Amino acid sequence: MEFCPGIYEHAAAVIGRSPWEVSRSRDLLVEAHHAAWELYQQRLIVTGIDVYNVEPEALGAVVEKPSGNNVPAISLHPFDELAELLDLPEAATETGRYADVLHAAAELAAACPAAEVRVPVCGPMAFANGLLGMENLLIGLMEDPGLAVDALARLVKHQIGFLEAIHAAGVRPIFFESGATPPLLPVALFEKFEAPLLARLFDACEALFGERPPCIIGGDAAPMAAPFLATRPGYVIAPSETDQRAFLKATQAHPDVHVRVNLPATLLGSNDFAPIEAAAHAAVEIARTRENTSLGCGVVPCETPPEIILRLRELILSL
Numbered sequence: 001m002e003f004c005p006g007i008y009e010h011a012a013a014v015i016g017r018s019p020w021e022v023s024r025s026r027d028l029l030v031e032a033h034h035a036a037w038e039l040y041q042q043r044l045i046v047t048g049i050d051v052y053n054v055e056p057e058a059l060g061a062v063v064e065k066p067s068g069n070n071v072p073a074i075s076l077h078p079f080d081e082l083a084e085l086l087d088l089p090e091a092a093t094e095t096g097r098y099a100d101v102l103h104a105a106a107e108l109a110a111a112c113p114a115a116e117v118r119v120p121v122c123g124p125m126a127f128a129n130g131l132l133g134m135e136n137l138l139i140g141l142m143e144d145p146g147l148a149v150d151a152l153a154r155l156v157k158h159q160i161g162f163l164e165a166i167h168a169a170g171v172r173p174i175f176f177e178s179g180a181t182p183p184l185l186p187v188a189l190f191e192k193f194e195a196p197l198l199a200r201l202f203d204a205c206e207a208l209f210g211e212r213p214p215c216i217i218g219g220d221a222a223p224m225a226a227p228f229l230a231t232r233p234g235y236v237i238a239p240s241e242t243d244q245r246a247f248l249k250a251t252q253a254h255p256d257v258h259v260r261v262n263l264p265a266t267l268l269g270s271n272d273f274a275p276i277e278a279a280a281h282a283a284v285e286i287a288r289t290r291e292n293t294s295l296g297c298g299v300v301p302c303e304t305p306p307e308i309i310l311r312l313r314e315l316i317l318s319l
Contacts, residue, residue: 001284002294003316004043004260005309008051009071010300011036019071019302023049026100030107037112040309043294044116044174044214047105051120051176054097055162056130059088069302077133082140085131085151091158093165105171118214119166123177124197125185127155134184141189148193156197160204167208174214175201175233181219191227199231214258218298225250233257240264240298244286252290261287265298268308276312284319 009019011032022028029047037045048054050063050072057063060078079085092098101119109117122130128137128151141148166173179185180194198215205213214235217228222242229236229250235258238247244261251259263279270276280295287293295316300309 001287001316001319002043003313004294004296005040005313006046006262006265006297006299007033007036007040007042008046008299009049009069009302010304012049013069013302013304014039014306018069019049020065023053023072023097026104029100029104030111033104033108034111037108037115039306040313042115044118045108045112046118046120046174047101047108047171048120052122052126052130054101054120055091055122055127055159058092058096058098059131061130074130077131077136079131080136082128082132082137082144082147082151085128085154088154088158091161091165093162098162098165102165102169102171105166106169109171117171118174119169119171121159121162121166121173121175123175123180123194123201123215123217124152124155124159125180125194126177127159128152129179134179138185141193145192152193152197156200159201163201163204163208172209172211172213173205174216174235176216178216178218180224181217181221182223184219185224187224187227190224195227195231198228198233202231202233222246222250229254229257235260237262237296238286244283245289248286248289248293255290255292258292258294259287259290260294260296263295263297263312265300268297268304268312269301271305271308273308273311276308277315280312280315281319284316 012019012022014036015032022032061074062076064075105119212234215233218239220242237260238244240262261283267276
């Protein structure tokens with residue numbers, strides 16, 4: 001059973017740096033993720049720290065330096081209304097953090113040929129949330145559905161430009177869209193607004209890369225599993241926060257989709273291995289209810305001792 005932990009800000013800790021420092025440096029981004037991959041040998045290297053911030057920040061969102069090892073977050077959204085998204089410029093992928101992430105991914109792909117290097121890309125709801133804030137976004141969706149469709153379609157066009165830059169860099173994307181799960185986004189709104197947009201982005205990926213992309217949607221994902229899977233992602237997670245058996249049952253109609261069954265990352269903040277071992281056994285039992293699965297965990301905290309991850313990896317490989 002393959003094990004793939006969620007290594008983002010934890011990569012910074014591996015080299016003794018803060019998430020902020022690594023997120024702001026192309027060289028440190030390469031160093032941190034290369035060191036983490038050498039240590040854990042995980043299947044996926046996701047070239048990012050604060051994976052939801054790059055695109056909104058390029059369009060004016062403010063990301064402030066956090067204290068200590070906290071993860072950088074958006075503190076000020078640049079827009080208030082969906083209508084403002086209709087006039088977004090094209091993705092400036094040759095400058096700023098866009099360029100840093102793309103160059104770092106290309107370097108990592110060359111240095112780690114056994115890994116699958118991916119560039120994080122915001123899904124439409126995550127992108128809109130970064131630009132507007134969730135409250136303004138949800139109000140806009142309910143008050144003016146027609147405008148919402150047009151505004152979110154503009155975000156899709158913007159992200160297709162990013163996908164083209166990823167393709168030109170010789171690497172591949174991975175989507176992050178955890179803001180699209182209940183209770184943040186009701187299932188009815190997911191089906192109406194989100195699913196068609198994801199399908200368009202995944203179609204664009206298939207045309208560019210010859211594959212449907214991974215899409216990470218955390219939270220209580222089981223209620224919207226059916227419409228989500230109908231968009232035909234290539235790789236998904238069964239989050240620890242949801243009914244994982246129900247989620248995997250929904251995936252039975254999509255055997256080509258790889259499903260990673262996640263352990264709770266919160267367990268990794270402790271040196272007590274007993275609950276981690278119990279969770280691993282339970283997750284393996286769930287994963288074996290279908291083919292084409294692996295095990296993982298949510299976002300590994302900075303402070304997690306590497307020996308905990310290594311011990312968990314060895315346990316899972318032995319099961």
